Amino acid sequence: MSEPQSKTSPPSSGDTSSNPPQGEPDIQVLHLECPRHGVFEAYGRTAGAGMPIAQACPRCCDERYHDDETRRREARRQHAEQQMRSRRMREIVAAAEIPARFRDDSLENFNATNAGQRLVHGVCCAYAKTWPEQLQKGGGLLMTGQPGTGKTHLACAIAHAVMANHMSTVKYGTVSSLSRGIRATYGARSEKSESEAMADLVRPDLLIIDEVGAQSGSSHEMQLLFEVIDSRYRELKPTILISNLNAKQLEEFIGQRAMDRFSECGPVLAFDWASHRSSQEGMA
Known part of the structure; x- marks a missing residue:
């Protein structure tokens, strides 16, 4: 005959899950x-x-656990995405090679005090605001005027806006620096060919070419400049040209073909006021 089950022993196979723990009469x-x-x-x-x-309802507890786990997964995903975005942004900004003097220039801190300044500032703001459209059609800007009138400030401000808001790639350079980069490929130890260096100027979403006409360029430099403008024109890549020359002088300098290509892509902005370099740091 089997012994009676003690009050403290585990439930027998005949017990059900609904039975309360043994030994606890209450x-x-x-x-x-x-x-x-x-x-x-x-x-x-x-x-x-x-x-x-x-x-607590076990199904409610289970749902809360899964909801909490979903929120934790989403938080981890957003954190990883933010880290990746920050890393990518640092790479984009470094590749843009914007000079340190213009790294803090923005559309917001441009000092527009007269009608002409307000006009060009408004055009530049609209250009940055409609960047996806500009990127699709290859829209550009041509900024002309004396040194110290804010041309480089606004061009770099546009660059900062499109990098920050759209993660677009940018390349800044003067005519002389871009030409040097291409000429450097002619050496026997160069790791790049001329065509690869040219491709590096066509690839960025936005190219800013500064100091166009600052010095008399060689026929080779002029040919390279035309090839860059023409290649970006064909690939619908936005370009901003900055020059101390007026529109007529600039056409004489870069040639009618290059000017025609560029004029088709966007307006000419005349910075026709006195230099503010002495009173506003960063304007050029």
Whole structure:
């Protein structure tokens, strides 16, 4: 004959999951109701007044756990995405090679005090605001005027805006620096060919060419400049040209073919006021 089961021994196979733990006479199966999932069973004690101790609905607990885990996964995803974006932004800014003097220039801190300045500032703001459209059609800008009138400030401000808001790639350079980069490929130890160096100037979403006409360029430099403008024109890549010459002088310098290509892509902005270099740092 089998021995009687003690009160402290594990439940026998005949016990059900709804049976309360043995040895606890004041523990019983409670039938509680969840507003969302209906009646559920739980172990609980009853107080003297017969009020059961509250128990959480297991399905609600399970849903909260999964909701919390989903939020944790989403937070981890957003954190990883932000880190990747920050890393990519640092790479884009470094590749742009914008001079340190113009790294803090923005559309917001441009000091527009007269009608002409407000006009060119408005055009540049509109250009940056409609960047996706400019990028699609290869829209450009031609900035002309004396040194110290804010041309480079606004060009670099546009560059900062399109990098920050659209993660677009930018390349800044003067005619002489870009020409030097291409000429450097002619050496026997160069790791790049001339065509690869030219491709580096066509690839960025936005190319800013500064100091056009600052010195008399050689026929080779003029040919390279035309090839860059023409290649970007054909590939619908936006370009900003900056020159101390007026529009007529600039056409004589870069040639009618290059001027025609460029004029088709965007307006000529005349910075026809006195230099503010002495009173506003960063204007050029």
